[in-house]
Amino acid sequence: MTDHQNPxxxxxxxxxxxxxxxxLGSGLISPAPGTWGSLAGLVIGALLLSCLGQNLFLILTALCFVLGCYLCQKTADDMGVHxxxxxxxxxxxxIFLVLSALPELSPLWLALxxxxxxxxxxxxxxxxxxxDRKLRSGFGIMIDDLLAACFSIVPIVILRLLISA
Structure with a gap:
């Protein structure tokens, strides 16, 4: 692929x-940029959550989602690739949303x-x-990961309930 063809x-x-x-550049790490991005988000999110507390962190996460609809659409447009x-x-x-559902920021819960x-x-x-296939917008880029986070939270909540029972 020549330089002018590389988005x-x-x-x-x-x-x-x-x-x-x-x-913050983590998406440029190869292979598996999504995994590297999730790992960077995990570290940054855990730090933010421990500093801000649950309520402010959830507000920040919601604002990041709204901002992300713009960021992802603009960047996809600039690249010419959805x-x-x-x-x-x-x-x-x-991963921020998943972090908000963890009972604690221990290595075991973070890894899970x-x-x-x-x-x-x-x-x-x-x-x-x-x-993921139908929504061709910044919102579409964002929503599949929000849904993946919701799917991830279900077993976390079940495990939390089982542990506390």
């Missing part, structure tokens, strides 16, 4: 929209949340795959 060549990490959409793998802001927001999120984000069970 990443149309981006600049000096552009704050691109920088954020590419997960939902390019390097766009990982959606992974950040998805990360693995569940990646499992559902990669496999995209129904209806995640449907929305």
């Amino acid at each position: 990443l060549r149309r981006l600049s990490l000096r552009n704050p929209v691109h920088f954020l959409a590419l997960g 939902d390019h793998g390097a766009i990982v802001w959606d992974e950040f927001v998805g 949340g990360f693995i569940l999120f990646r499992l559902f984000d990669i496999t995209k069970p129904y209806p995640i795959r449907y929305f």
Whole structure:
């Protein structure tokens, strides 16, 4: 692929929209940029959650989702590719939501949340795959990861209930 055919060549990490959409650059790590973006989001999200507390972190996550609809659409437009793998802001927001459901930020819970999120984000069970294919917008880029986070939260909540019983 020549330089002018590579959509990443149309981006600049000096552009704050691109920088954020590419997960502070984590989406440029290969292979598996979504996994690297999720890992970066996990670390940043855990730090933010521990500093802000649950309520402020959830507000921040909601704001990041709204902002992400713009960031992801603008970056996809600039690349000329819908939902390019390097766009990982959606992974950040998805893992943020998963973090908010964890009972504690211990290594075991963090690993479980990360693995569940990646499992559902990669496999995209129904209806995640449907929305991923049908919605061709920044919202479409964001919503499949939000749904993967919701799917991830279900077993976390069940496990929390079983442990506390």
